[in-house]
Amino acid sequence: MTQPLTFAVPKGRILDEALPVMARGGVVPESAFHDKMDRSLSFASEDGKMRIIRVRAFDVATFVAFGAAQVGIVGSDVIEEFDYSELYAPVDLGIGACRLSVAEPAQANAYSAGIASHMRVATKYPNITSRWFEQQGVQAECVKLNGAMELAPSLGLAGRIVDLVSTGSTLKSNGLVEKETIMQISARLIVNRAALKTDPRVSELVERFRKVAAES
Ligand SMILES: Nc1ncnc2c1ncn2[C@@H]1O[C@H](COP(=O)(O)OP(=O)(O)OP(=O)(O)O)[C@@H](O)[C@H]1O
Numbered sequence: 133m134t135q136p137l138t139f140a141v142p143k144g145r146i147l148d149e150a151l152p153v154m155a156r157g158g159v160v161p162e163s164a165f166h167d168k169m170d171r172s173l174s175f176a177s178e179d180g181k182m183r184i185i186r187v188r189a190f191d192v193a194t195f196v197a198f199g200a201a202q203v204g205i206v207g208s209d210v211i212e213e214f215d216y217s218e219l220y221a222p223v224d225l226g227i228g229a230c231r232l233s234v235a236e237p238a239q240a241n242a243y244s245a246g247i248a249s250h251m252r253v254a255t256k257y258p259n260i261t262s263r264w265f266e267q268q269g270v271q272a273e274c275v276k277l278n279g280a281m282e283l284a285p286s287l288g289l290a291g292r293i294v295d296l297v298s299t300g301s302t303l304k305s306n307g308l309v310e311k312e313t314i315m316q317i318s319a320r321l322i323v324n325r326a327a328l329k330t331d332p333r334v335s336e337l338v339e340r341f342r343k344v345a346a347e348s
């Protein structure tokens with residue numbers, strides 16, 4: 133019997149926006165998916181044709197890159213950070229809009245005074261961050277954090293942070309100002325390249341989501 137396709141979705145903040153888009157693409161999780169008490173991580177789609185797994189945002193990319201899931205939805209920040217060759221991101225879903233920016237304490241003046249040749253930066257995105265500073269001839273020592281980056285400057289962990297910004301209210305509440313935008317971000321449909329070549333259900337799904345994105 134053919135295995136159902138596995139569709140990976142992030143359990144964080146993209147999920148609420150992703151579910152209606154998935155529904156328009158014909159992917160609707162069974163009702164247990166919405167039950168907060170249910171500890172399962174894998175669910176059937178309503179039509180029984182797919183398996184839907186709920187994992188952490190960064191892990192969506194890993195599951196799909198290794199072919200453990202054939203399809204997924206993830207922010208372009210995560211795609212850039214990993215740069216997996218087996219990942220293909222054919223559809224911009226137009227959800228989860230934010231940007232990745234460099235920020236520093238409001239009172240610091242390193243930027244106007246010119247960037248120092250070496251700096252410590254707290255971030256969840258060490259690869260993107262070191263690449264970005266390298267391009268400017270700056271050696272950035274990245275301190276990897278998994279959240280609450282905004283705390284790092286005031287506690288002396290790092291002079292700057294590289295983090296996601298949407299409204300800017302998290303930066304403001306923590307006495308930081310945005311200095312430079314590294315990239316604009318939105319959520320993408322991602323597929324495993326090998327699965328796309330060998331399984332017609334994957335290309336059919338990509339076409340469906342292309343239409344959904346074009347119509348919104
Ligand atoms: N403020 C924001 N506005 C819009 N989109 C965002 C915002 N913050 C994050 N995102 C998008 O949502 C994705 C998941 O972010 P989220 O904050 O839910 O992850 P997380 O809670 O840190 O995940 P995890 O718990 O798995 O580490 C990000 O990769 C990004 O693409």
Ligand SMILES: O=P(O)(O)OC[C@H]1O[C@H](OP(=O)(O)OP(=O)(O)O)[C@H](O)[C@@H]1O
Pocket residue numbers: 145279280295296297298299300301302303
């Ligand atoms: O500019 P804003 O609108 O304030 O959004 C930015 C915040 O959103 C994200 O965190 P999230 O709320 O997802 O929590 P997290 O710390 O768990 O990642 C991001 O890491 C920022 O902290």
